[in-house]
Amino acid sequence: MSTITSKTIKGGEFLIRETDAQEIFIPEQFTEEQKMMAQACQDFIDTEITPNIEEIDSMKNPDLVPSIFKKAGELGLLGISVPEEYGGMGMSFNTSMLIADIIGAAGSFSTTYGAHTGIGTLPILYYGTEDQKQKYLPKLATGEWAACYCLTEPDAGSDANSGKTKATLTEDGKHYLINGQKMWISNAGFADLFIVFAKIEDDKNLTAFIVEKTFGGITMNEEEKKMGIKGSSTRQVFFNDCKVPVENMLSERGNGFKIAVNILNIGRVKLGAGVLGGVRTVTSHAIKYSSERKQFGVAINTFGAIKHKLAEMAIQSYVAESLCYRAGQDIEDKMNSLAAEGMSDAEAKLKALEQFAIEAALAKVHCSEVLDYVVDEGVQVYGGMGYSAEAPMERAYRDARISRIYEGTNEINRMLMVGMVLKRAMKGEINLFEPAMAVSNELTAVPSFETIDTSELFAAEKEVLKKVKKVFLMVGGKAAMALQDRIEDEQEIMMNLADIMIEIYAAESAILRSEKLVSLKGEEATKHQISMAQVYLFEAVEKINSAAKEAIASFTKGDEQKVMLMGLKRFTKMDLINTKALRREIADYMIAQGKYPF
Numbered sequence: 001m002s003t004i005t006s007k008t009i010k011g012g013e014f015l016i017r018e019t020d021a022q023e024i025f026i027p028e029q030f031t032e033e034q035k036m037m038a039q040a041c042q043d044f045i046d047t048e049i050t051p052n053i054e055e056i057d058s059m060k061n062p063d064l065v066p067s068i069f070k071k072a073g074e075l076g077l078l079g080i081s082v083p084e085e086y087g088g089m090g091m092s093f094n095t096s097m098l099i100a101d102i103i104g105a106a107g108s109f110s111t112t113y114g115a116h117t118g119i120g121t122l123p124i125l126y127y128g129t130e131d132q133k134q135k136y137l138p139k140l141a142t143g144e145w146a147a148c149y150c151l152t153e154p155d156a157g158s159d160a161n162s163g164k165t166k167a168t169l170t171e172d173g174k175h176y177l178i179n180g181q182k183m184w185i186s187n188a189g190f191a192d193l194f195i196v197f198a199k200i201e202d203d204k205n206l207t208a209f210i211v212e213k214t215f216g217g218i219t220m221n222e223e224e225k226k227m228g229i230k231g232s233s234t235r236q237v238f239f240n241d242c243k244v245p246v247e248n249m250l251s252e253r254g255n256g257f258k259i260a261v262n263i264l265n266i267g268r269v270k271l272g273a274g275v276l277g278g279v280r281t282v283t284s285h286a287i288k289y290s291s292e293r294k295q296f297g298v299a300i301n302t303f304g305a306i307k308h309k310l311a312e313m314a315i316q317s318y319v320a321e322s323l324c325y326r327a328g329q330d331i332e333d334k335m336n337s338l339a340a341e342g343m344s345d346a347e348a349k350l351k352a353l354e355q356f357a358i359e360a361a362l363a364k365v366h367c368s369e370v371l372d373y374v375v376d377e378g379v380q381v382y383g384g385m386g387y388s389a390e391a392p393m394e395r396a397y398r399d400a401r402i403s404r405i406y407e408g409t410n411e412i413n414r415m416l417m418v419g420m421v422l423k424r425a426m427k428g429e430i431n432l433f434e435p436a437m438a439v440s441n442e443l444t445a446v447p448s449f450e451t452i453d454t455s456e457l458f459a460a461e462k463e464v465l466k467k468v469k470k471v472f473l474m475v476g477g478k479a480a481m482a483l484q485d486r487i488e489d490e491q492e493i494m495m496n497l498a499d500i501m502i503e504i505y506a507a508e509s510a511i512l513r514s515e516k517l518v519s520l521k522g523e524e525a526t527k528h529q530i531s532m533a534q535v536y537l538f539e540a541v542e543k544i545n546s547a548a549k550e551a552i553a554s555f556t557k558g559d560e561q562k563v564m565l566m567g568l569k570r571f572t573k574m575d576l577i578n579t580k581a582l583r584r585e586i587a588d589y590m591i592a593q594g595k596y597p598f
Contacts, residue, residue: 009330011356012421014505015472016435018462021515025094025329027321028517034095037080041102044075049106056108056231057395059223065112065231066146066190073143077103078117082125083345087138093332093349094325097273101324104277107399108231114274115186115232116140118267120147123195123208126346127251127259132210136193145192150182150211150237151260158412160197161206161257165239167198169246176200176249178209178217178242184406188220189233196239197256206256210248217242228398265353265360267407269331272363273324275371275403276317282374282396283313284595286381289391291591293383300381301591304584309377311583314590315532316370318598323509324367327359358420359505361413366502368403368410375400411491414498419488421501422480436477439470443567457523457530458515460575461537465508467571468544472500474567475548482555496551503540503547510536528589529598531582538577545572 009019030038048068049056055064072078080096082088096117103110121140124132139145156163165180178198188194194211211218221236251259287310290301300306334352339345353360379386379393386393404410425432454460476497483490510533517526545568552564590597 010430011330012358012424012430014359014508015421015469015501016430016432018466019508019512021512021519024326024509024512024516026513026516027098027325028520030098034091034098037091037095038098038102040075041077041099044072044077045103045106048072049109053107053231053395059231062189065109065233068109069112069116069146069190070143072113073141077113078121078143079141081117082121082137082141086125086133086141088141093335094328097270097324097328100270100274101276101321104274104279105281106277107395108229110274110278111186111229111232111402114267114270115149116147118270119149119263120187120191120193120195122266123149123250123259123263124210126262126350127208127255128210129247131247132250136210140193146187146190147193147195148185148187148191149263150185150188150194150196152184153181154183158409160260161204163197163199163206165196165198167200167207167209167244169200170243174246176209176244176246178211178239178244181236181238183236184224185235185237187233188235188237189223191233194218194237195250196244197260198239200253203254205254205258206260207253208250208256208259209244210250211239211242211244212248215243226402228395228401230398262350262353264407265357268364268413269324269327269353269356269360271403271407272320272360272367273328275367275400276321276324278396278400279313279317279320279367279371279374280596282378282393283310283317283590285392286310286313286378287590287593287595289385290381291594301587304580306381307584307587307591308580309381310590311535311586313374313377314586314596314598315536315583316373317596318513318529318532319506319510319536320367320370322513323506324363326509326512327356327363330359331356358417361408361417361420362502362505364407365410365413365417365498366506371400371403411495415488415491415494417501418476418494418497422476422487425480432473433477436473436480439473439567440477442470443474443563447570457518458511461511461534464537464541464574465504465511467573468500468504468507468541470571471544471548471568472497472504474564474571475500475551478560478564479551479555490555493551493554496547496554499547500544503543507533507537507540528586531586532598534577535579535582535586538574538579541572541574548572 048071052064055061076089077099079088080091080099084090103113124136140147151160153163153165167176167178169176178196180198192213196209196211197206200207217240219238224234226234290306290310291299293300331352334355335348338348338351375396379397382391382393385391388394424430452463454463479487479493514526514529514533517529548568552561556564
């Protein structure tokens with residue numbers, strides 16, 4: 001895949017700089033090889049998952065999911081990110097995003113897949129010694145072994161580093177005895193390998209270990225009875241004097257929390273991509289059903305209210321795709337840049353993911369909430385049938401809900417992304433305060449009446465994006481000054497700022513994708529994509545205005561508040577567009593295609 005070597009953007013910098021459409025990657029740019037891999041993945045779902053979906057979710061046949069898992073390994077789907085020298089396919093980061101995207105339509109199996117290929121495999125790939133990689137990665141890449149990730153405990157969820165599981169060195173110094181309890185462990189029921197986090201003595205931070213099932217001292221509760229993803233194995237795991245060779249420590253003592261954080265960065269951005277297949281599938285189901293369902297003598301897709309729903313489902317999907325693959329390519333470009341500078345492959349990947357941890361958290365939050373929105377509207381389009389287990393929406397609705405919880409709750413991720421931006425600004429890594437001060441000065445200056453030429457396609461939209469970035473700088477800058485060290489305790493304000501960030505990145509990604517598509521295919525061929533980006537931006541500005549107003553009201557008063565509210569009004573001013581007409585055009589096009597066609 002070609003990359004843009006001139007790009008030097010840092011994580012979080014989208015808030016203070018303009019991005020050229022040619023700098024970003026869009027999903028329409030995937031190569032034929034990547035498309036073939038995606039099609040192989042889709043064929044696997046059509047052959048192995050869809051016909052067996054009821055039996056998978058019933059979990060009555062304990063051999064079914066492990067057998068499907070092994071077939072995925074035989075096809076190479078489990079080794080996308082693993083280098084060829086360790087038995088994998090060694091494909092690019094955005095290719096792994098693409099496969100996560102497609103597998104997202106596989107229901108429960110998408111969790112099985114993600115837990116193994118992401119948090120189960122990557123800690124060894126990125127932190128393992130050469131001997132550990134040689135020993136374990138070929139088994140994991142081919143599906144000979146299944147992996148799981150044991151971090152969460154009954155009293156250690158979002159606060160993962162507070163875990164109580166202990167690792168005690170034996171007298172002969174050859175083993176660690178691990179004792180403790182882990183919960184909500186995906187794949188535990190059939191896993192051969194466990195990535196386990198425990199504390200040694202009175203260490204402040206966790207240490208990670210590679211634990212084979214055959215080491216003994218491992219017992220489990222029965223499978224959890226869950227709201228959704230019923231076909232994925234989820235168990236509590238107990239370690240009772242589990243004897244682990246000292247050479248199976250992963251990385252260094254006390255480095256476990258850092259491993260957990262960095263691996264979760266990967267998991268978050270992959271989760272963003274991992275809901276896309278489900279979003280598109282649900283949208284296509286809704287389009288098809290709305291054509292077949294008759295009321296008052298006509299198909300329900302002739303009604304404006306239904307067209308509104310179908311169009312919004314498509315718009316949300318288009319925007320989620322846009323921001324995910326933009327972030328994925330930024331990460332990949334950074335990996336390649338660091339590797340070219342002489343950094344080891346594993347270190348380059350970790351540093352790149354750390355650099356774009358803000359975008360990873362943002363993708364996880366936005367896309368998981370898009371999935372929730374789309375499945376909810378899907379149920380509504382189906383009406384009474386949407387509530388029936390005989391129709392596809394009921395399962396999709398239940399399965400979707402977990403996405404806002406795992407890989408860190410969306411609330412935690414919102415606070416993380418804002419906290420990271422502020423910390424980087426304080427360290428001088430992002431020049432945030434200088435533009436924030438400029439915006440502050442602008443609030444009390446005489447407004448400029450300069451006329452801006454918005455005749456070119458997207459010129460008006462880009463001007464709006466410039467202004468809403470000022471909203472973040474105005475509100476975030478004032479909040480940081482007023483609250484200082486207390487800002488992270490003001491979680492409601494942090495959430496407001498996060499929502500502003502999310503809408504800026506999402507809207508900009510959609511505008512840039514559409515602009516790049518116009519340069520590739522022409523304006524007429526991409527008129528619906530242009531419309532989707534325009535409608536989303538209009539909606540985003542409204543959300544930004546609401547979040548900013550709520551934040552301003554919570555920490556300002558008097559003249560300062562009046563000045564900020566006037567600034568907010570100025571920065572969120574946008575010409576009205578006929579969103580109803582645009583949505584109807586989008587819906588009519590999809591109805592004619594009989595599916596989500598973008």
